[in-house]
Amino acid sequence: MKHQLTVAVKNQSVAVERFLRVARHRGFRLMQLQLEGQDELFHVKMTVDSDKPIYLLTSQLNKLVDVHSVDLHTLQQQAI
Amino acid sequence: MSKTMTGAQMVIDILVKQGVTDVFGYPGGAIMPIYDALYGAPLKHYLTRHEQGAGFAAVGYARSTGKLGVCFATSGPGATNLVTSLADAMMDSVPLLAITGQVPTAAIGSDAFQEVDVLGMSLSCTKHSFMVERVEDLAEVLQQAMHLATSGRPGPVLVDIPKDIQQGQVPYTPWLADAQECDSTSMQELKAANTLLKNAKRPIAYVGGGVQSADAQDELMAFLARTQMPAVSTLKALGSVLPEYEYELGMLGMHGTKAANLAVQECDLLVCIGARFDDRVTGNLAKFAAKAQVLHLDIDAAEVGKRKPAAASLIADLKMSLPQLEGSLTTEEWREHVSQMKRDYAWRYDYPGEKVFAPYLLNKLSRDMPKQTVVCCDVGQHQMWVAQHMKFDHPSNHLSSGGAGTMGFGLPAAIGAQIARPQDTVITVSGDGSIMMNIQELATIRRNNLPVKIVILDNQRLGMVRQWQELFFAGRYSETNLSDNPDFVQLAAVFGIPGQTITHASEVDEAIDNLVSSEGPYILHACIDDKENVWPLVPPGAANDEMITENTQ
Known part of the structure; x- marks a missing residue:
């Protein structure tokens, strides 16, 4: 299932690398990525695809120190 | 300035x-x-x-x-x-x-x-x-x-x-001490948690490494004391549930005790306390505690529902969440059933052979070592025997590489533990495979005159892999013969560490005395049967109640 997320991360490339690594490792395929710098944050719009429920990704992203917020605009949001 | x-x-x-x-x-x-x-x-x-x-x-x-x-x-x-x-x-x-x-x-x-x-x-x-x-x-x-x-x-x-x-x-600016962050975690699910506890007929506490991280052993034991709930432990949790607790069932999982695994399979509420449903714990996940609802306590929200859905969860420091659980007294019927299994499946040490029986040796060591001894181990058969046959009264006394399963962990971890706790005895139990992975650290023991004790259970094999080759790979023993290892006592002697080799069951008691009573470092090299396996074993893909034992293989 495809999900669209907006992730606000610290505006450092390593912060983006880190959360993209988490998405890949936890089994979410990257479909689209758009990055915009704003103040001290990057706002990253991404679409991922996976058979796994999306909370398995958002809960991991929320743990990352450089991630300020994760917003889910999923087409079909799944509850825990 | x-x-x-x-x-x-x-x-x-x-x-x-x-x-x-x-x-x-x-x-x-x-x-x-x-x-x-x-x-x-x-x-x-x-x-x-x-x-x-x-x-x-x-x-x-x-x-x-x-x-x-x-x-x-x-x-x-x-x-x-x-x-x-x-x-x-x-x-x-x-x-x-x-x-x-x-x-x-x-x-x-x-x-x-x-x-x-x-x-x-x-x-x-x-x-x-x-x-x-x-x-x-x-x-x-x-x-x-x-x-x-x-x-x-x-x-x-x-x-x-x-x-x-x-x-x-x-x-240079004066450095500011850390402000203590207070735990603002919401406890809104507390009511749901307590309802689950109230309605449970066959609850089990599934205790993980989080108890040590949260320094919550007292809170855990208080919870168990008021509920009399049977408790099983992960590898990392061993020592968190005090061995004298009547319903302590030992480790669960692939090499867990029969009582622990069977009790978990039968339970209707699994109270997961700082654990993460590791695959070595659950076996076949779909069949793991299949009749149970899960109440999950963890500080890491990402662990809840990661492997098994939770009916309720408390995302908080265990030191805060455990005291708020209002578990009522577990039914006598369930406690008695679990106790019966604990008695029926107790370990036996009356090994008939003349060779050194590793479980006996470790159990003897466990009984004879001073209180507050730290036992480190490496990874493999000896690690599982330590987990099964030694008793600990705090998780900081049992250092075992759990999630990563890193061979070579034991000797350097023992060095760190001995430096941290100079007054306590530190023993590393290793195998003839693992010890060679960081053998260079014998030099660190000598450099710092550390009294670290070393036990090598030597089966001249990469034992756990050999066991799997025997059971699951048709006895094709690919690259697991280590019979060309050096003489470990001689090797230790070069680093100024005395020791002895034993080969017979009759030598075990005295050798343990020598090890425990030595002032400085010591190495006990125990030659064991190369065909000895770790039992019970839940085969890959099987449910935890489908374990094979020595008698059922």
């Missing part, structure tokens, strides 16, 4: 002010300024003989005390050698700070001598990592790194510091 100091001096200054007294490491080109600042500083550095040894010594130090472990390594290969210990600390949630030297900022990205992208490499094996880009940032980064390593769910944090940053001048 215009006092200045170098970045390297600031690193040492901050560690000292934060209360760090011991660090483990290995110097090299890109970290030389830090080693220079260390010279004469009120911070004791322990030189290991490989960076992995330094990493594991820091892990052993942290796990045996609950304090932050700190290790240093240089750039490139120094840092790559640390990686295994970072991954190990990540899997087992160990508070670890790794400081690595890096080539000078101007050389980064030029494929300079001993340059590796350590920040990139660290992404998958640390809780967080930093590369310091400006000397002005150093104090804040280090403070944040130490806080991250020790707070919430602990873990390894790496700080990579380019050489020019270490050499840069920075104004």
